[in-house]
Amino acid sequence: MAPGLWEPKTPGAKMLLTIEEDLKNLLALWRVEKKVFELKQTRRDLPQRIQSLRDAIGKERSAADKLHADITRAETQIRESQDAVVTESASLEESGKRLGAITTNREYDAVHLEIAAHKKNIDTAQARVLHLQQVMENLRKEAEEAEAAYEKIRSEIEPELETLTAELGGIEERITAEANKGDAPRALIGKKTLSVYDRTVQRRSTPHVIALVNHAHRACDICSRNQTSQRVIEVAKKKQLLLCEGCGSLLVWREDDVPALHPQEA
Ligand SMILES: [Zn+2]
Structure with missing residues (x-):
């Protein structure tokens, strides 16, 4: 009835x-x-779920960004060491010229000490460049892997993130519409x-x-x-x-x- x-x-x-x-x-x-x-439970839970997905993407992004920052720092250090090689080489050349103009044994010893110091500094800086270049190579590999990991998780999570974000955006209307029934x-x-x-x-x-x-x-x-x-x-x-x-x-x-x-x- x-x-x-x-x-x-x-x-x-x-x-x-x-x-x-x-x-x-x-x-x-x-x-x-x-x-x-x-x-309403969904409305309550969604922000946290969305945040944890964003955090998961953010974590991979930060890891990749840190490696890029390390690379930039290594590049700077390489340039500094290369500059040191140039400076020390110029000084070495100067010292070499002075060798020809010395008059005393004392001067002779001092200039030779200078030359030895410049050579040592050049060796150290060159060794540092080599070391840093090796470090850079490793960092680039790691950064590549980190970027791949970031892309992987981003492509996995982003569709879900978009869905949940849209769901959260429309949830008030859905609650009202459902409640009206x-x-x-x-x-x-x-x-x-x-x-x-x-x-x-x-x-x-x-x-x-x-x-x-x-x-x-x-x-x-x-x-x-x-x-x-x-x-x-x-x-x-x-x-x-x-x-x-x-x-x-x-x-x-x-x-x-x-x-x-x-x-x-x-
Ligand atoms: Zn009962």
């Missing part, structure tokens, strides 16, 4: 039919509210049933307050407590709102492919 078309003739009949209609509409409302709840069934549920439902939802801060039961599935979905056969029979009648004795969840008949047993067999 479509809601709203039926006018009760007696209060008793109204109550019996209302509960059945109530429960039907309650399930419709419940499904909407579970979806809204899920969306609850208005129609909510308006059709009797005050009493609705207040039991709403109070339980409020108390538990979750719409997971309805347990669907039948003779094949007697365990409460929330607390797992098995409902008595008698209780399941009462739930099947859909004439009153029954609660799980274990946790107070609302019991609603589970419509599924398992055929309900006759009460005498239960």
